Amino acid sequence: MSILSFKNVGKVFSKNGEELVAIHDFDLEVDEGEFVCILGPSGCGKTTLLRMVAGLESISQGSIELNGKAITGPGSDRGMVFQDFGLFPWRNVMKNVEFGLEVKNIPTAKRVEIAQRYVELVGLKGFERSHPKELSGGMKQRVGIARALANDPAVLLMDEPFGALDAQTRNQMQTELLRIWKETKKTVLFVTHSVDEAVFLADRIVVMTARPGSIKDLWDIDLPRPRDRASSKFIALRKEILDELEVQKTGT
Amino acid sequence: MNRSEEEKTFKDKLRREGVKIALTAISLISFIAVWWLLSIYLNGQNLRYLPAPDVVFSAFIVSLSGDPVTGLPLLSHILASLNRFVWGFAIALIVAVPIGLLMGSSKYARYLGMPVTETLRPIPPLALAGFFFAAFGVLYGPIVTVLYGVFFPVLYNVMFGVRSVDPILMDAARTQGASKLQMFTKVILPFTIPYLMTGISIGMGVGWMVIVAAEWIAAPGGGVGALINQCYSVGIYDYMFVGIIAIAILGILTTSVSRLLEDKVAQRMGMK
Numbered sequence: 376m377s378i379l380s381f382k383n384v385g386k387v388f389s390k391n392g393e394e395l396v397a398i399h400d401f402d403l404e405v406d407e408g409e410f411v412c413i414l415g416p417s418g419c420g421k422t423t424l425l426r427m428v429a430g431l432e433s434i435s436q437g438s439i440e441l442n443g444k445a446i447t448g449p450g451s452d453r454g455m456v457f458q459d460f461g462l463f464p465w466r467n468v469m470k471n472v473e474f475g476l477e478v479k480n481i482p483t484a485k486r487v488e489i490a491q492r493y494v495e496l497v498g499l500k501g502f503e504r505s506h507p508k509e510l511s512g513g514m515k516q517r518v519g520i521a522r523a524l525a526n527d528p529a530v531l532l533m534d535e536p537f538g539a540l541d542a543q544t545r546n547q548m549q550t551e552l553l554r555i556w557k558e559t560k561k562t563v564l565f566v567t568h569s570v571d572e573a574v575f576l577a578d579r580i581v582v583m584t585a586r587p588g589s590i591k592d593l594w595d596i597d598l599p600r601p602r603d604r605a606s607s608k609f610i611a612l613r614k615e616i617l618d619e620l621e622v623q624k625t626g627t
Numbered sequence: 628m629n630r631s632e633e634e635k636t637f638k639d640k641l642r643r644e645g646v647k648i649a650l651t652a653i654s655l656i657s658f659i660a661v662w663w664l665l666s667i668y669l670n671g672q673n674l675r676y677l678p679a680p681d682v683v684f685s686a687f688i689v690s691l692s693g694d695p696v697t698g699l700p701l702l703s704h705i706l707a708s709l710n711r712f713v714w715g716f717a718i719a720l721i722v723a724v725p726i727g728l729l730m731g732s733s734k735y736a737r738y739l740g741m742p743v744t745e746t747l748r749p750i751p752p753l754a755l756a757g758f759f760f761a762a763f764g765v766l767y768g769p770i771v772t773v774l775y776g777v778f779f780p781v782l783y784n785v786m787f788g789v790r791s792v793d794p795i796l797m798d799a800a801r802t803q804g805a806s807k808l809q810m811f812t813k814v815i816l817p818f819t820i821p822y823l824m825t826g827i828s829i830g831m832g833v834g835w836m837v838i839v840a841a842e843w844i845a846a847p848g849g850g851v852g853a854l855i856n857q858c859y860s861v862g863i864y865d866y867m868f869v870g871i872i873a874i875a876i877l878g879i880l881t882t883s884v885s886r887l888l889e890d891k892v893a894q895r896m897g898m899k
Contacts, residue, residue, distance in 0.1 A: 429802050451804030461799035465817045465896035474813070475803035526803065 378442060378562050379405040379428070379530055385436030386423055397423050399587035401437070405530075410556060410563045412573035415583030415591075416620065421566045424588070425532050428564065429455045441529055451475050454523030458535040460515045462507040468494060468518050469503045475526040493521040496555060513544040520552070524559060533565045537572070549575055553600060570617045574609060575602050582619055592619060678865040683872070686865035694866045696858050699849045705873060707850040712838050715773025719830065722774075723781035724823065730782070731789025732815070744782065752776035752837045760844055769841040769850075776837040777830035781823070788822025789815055821896055824889040831885045835878045851877075 386398040397420040405411050413421045426432040428439055430449035439446045441453065462471050472490040481489070494503055497517040507515055516536055523531055536552075537545045549572060556563055567573055573580045580594040594616060602609055659680055666679040678686070686694070690701040697704070729736045730744075752775045759775070760768035792815055800814045842852025851870050858867035 429798075431798055431801060449801040449804070451802070453802065455799070455802040457795055457799065459795055461793075461795040463796060463799075463814070463817070465820075474800070474805075478800075478803055478805045478809050478813070522799075522803070532802075 376407045377404040378407040379403075379564070380440045381424075381437070382440070383437035384424070384427065384434060384439055386420060386427065386432070387435040396587040398427075399589045401589050403581060403590065405562060405564065407562055408560050410565065410576060410578045411581060412565045412567055412577035412579070413581045413583060414567060414570060414573045414616070414620070415588060416585050417568060419583045419585050420588035421568075421583055422534055425455075425534050425564060425566050428530070429453055429532050431455075451479070451526040452529050454526055454528035454531050456516070456519045456523050456531065456533040456536045458538045460507070460512075460519050460539075462515055462518055462522075464507050467504050467506050468499055468510075468521075471507070471518050472521045472525050474522060479526075490521075490525055493525045496524070496558065497521040498551065511544070512540045513548055516540065516548060517551070520555065524555075524561070528561070530562045530564055533563065535567055536565075538567070545572070550601070552576065570613050570620065571604070574598075574613050574616065575604065580616065582616065675862075676864050678868060682865050683868045687869045687872070690866060690869045694854065694858070694869070696861060696863055696866055697849060697854055699854075701854075701869065701873060704849045704851045704854045704870070705877065707846065707848050708838050708842065708852065709877075711769045711841075711850065712773055712834055715770045715838070716777050716830065716834055718770070719774045719777035719781060720827075723778045723826075724785055727782045727785025727823075727826075728789060728815075728819070731786040731819070732811070737786075744779070748779045748783075752833075753840050756841050756844055765845040765847050768844070769838060769846065772841040773834050773837050776833040780829040780833060781826040784822045784826030784829070785819055788819035791822070792818045817896065821889070821893045824885075824892050828882070828885045828889050831881050832878075835874070835881065839874055 381401050381403040384398060384401040385396070388395045388397055401424065403411075413424065415421045423432055427434050428441075428446065430446055430453070434446070446453075463474065466474070469487070469490050472493055473486050476486040476489060491503070494500065497520050499514065499517050499521065502510065502514065507518065510518070519536065520531075537548050540548060553576065565573075565576060574596060577594075577596050580596060581590055582592040582594065583589065584591040594612075596612070598606075598608055598612070604610075662677075663679055666677045666682075669675075669677050670679070687701070689695075693700050726740065730740045731737075752772050755775060756768070756772045759771040762768075763771050796814050796818070797810060800810045805813060838850070839852035839855065842850040843856045846853035851873050855867050855870035855874075858864065858870065
């Protein structure tokens with residue numbers, strides 16, 4: 376069942392009277408519960424695309440529909456996780472996770488109960504009263520994920536969420552994310568420029584062209600989970616997709 | 628960490644603290660010594676404008692119950708100055724914070740406000756003191772002068788705070804479903820508080836300088852600035868120094884309180 380559909384989506388930025396086409400003719404159907412990675416060279420508009428789904432960026436052409444309803448602005452039915460975390464520094468872990476519930480005027484007791492559940496889901500039990508400053512990068516992003524999930528969104532939008540983390544933490548967080556995804560059964564739209572990350576995580580990989588960004592190729596990744604990075608299938612697949620990306624960089 | 632290591636770090640800490648205390652003491656003692664020697668020398672030359680510390684100290688004791696020049700006890704001078712300071716400061720906050728928030732949030736408010744604030748800001752409060760006294764009278768003139776001095780640091784820091792709000796925090800709030808009003812109360816306001824505290828700190832320093840000088844012009848009901856001025860004009864220098872020292876102590880007290888507050892707030896807001 377398709378939950379999120381992109382129909383001829385385009386994005387045009389105008390700057391000083393000049394028009395810059397960032398995204399062109401993007402068509403995609405995302406199924407409920409699917410984990411989709413959007414992969415592409417930097418500047419291909421993949422982050423812009425995600426921000427359009429989040430409602431943070433206007434849609435210049437076509438439409439994006441969530442559960443059949445066109446997206447016109449931001450809303451808590453889409454949870455967003457940012458590369459630079461975007462945590463409120465004056466709020467502790469619990470209060471960060473509670474933010475969206477607070478905004479919806481959910482009573483305190485209910486709010487605390489929900490937030491506590493997600494804090495525990497992302498493995499931060501014991502850190503409820505810590506402030507972001509006191510947390511490592513990986514832990515900060517756990518808070519980011521819990522905050523996005525606490526609103527029980529229809530889709531989870533992740534904008535290079537592990538891009539600011541070191542390699543080891545990054546791998547650890549990928550495994551954690553898959554566990555959380557399995558437990559919550561959320562639809563995930565995950566933007567990355569790491570082929571390795573995409574092959575490790577995704578059900579399906581969308582490879583984008585350079586600007587103006589559109590879909591170059593779709594890959595169904597049917598490797599069984601947990602995926603082994605050292606397996607020959609994984610390595611072969613990674614190389615194939617990497618080659619495809621390389622081709623468009625050099626333009627040959 | 629084992630016991631002997633613990634002892635070692637404790638000793639290290641003690642030594643560092645000891646050195647700090649010793650140097651502070653040396654600094655203050657040499658300051659008083661230089662003052663003392665200088666006053667002995669000047670008095671030997673028959674110049675009376677720098678009384679020795681012990682003379683100032685006895686004048687201080689006398690002034691607690693009323694100095695010979697104004698007849699008022701030192702405490703009532705201090706309270707009179709403090710009263711003007713607090714009023715000027717409070718009104719400045721009440722006016723400057725909303726305007727700062729508005730000018731920080733809206734570029735049209737900035738276009739409208741900046742030409743005026745940029746013109747007025749470089750004018751030292753004391754250059755306008757005469758005008759304020761003429762316009763508001765001797766009772767409110769000093770308060771308005773303080774208000775003017777405190778207004779700009781608070782306004783500019785609040786405005787700067789609003790403009791410094793990390794856009795990603797705004798994005799995060801929007802994706803969490805926050806309304807415009809909620810983004811203001813839950814993101815912009817808390818983000819701006821540490822900046823406001825900095826404005827308050829700076830404003831406090833400015834406020835003290837301004838109040839003493841404003842009281843030179845006129846200060847019905849006394850004031851430390853008035854005490855200093857009147858003692859100066861009749862040439863009673865030991866009591867003049869009592870006033871100067873009172874101001875120094877009050878200044879140190881208020882700045883340390885505001886710094887402490889600034890730190891505590893920053894800590895509470897998770898900024899430090």
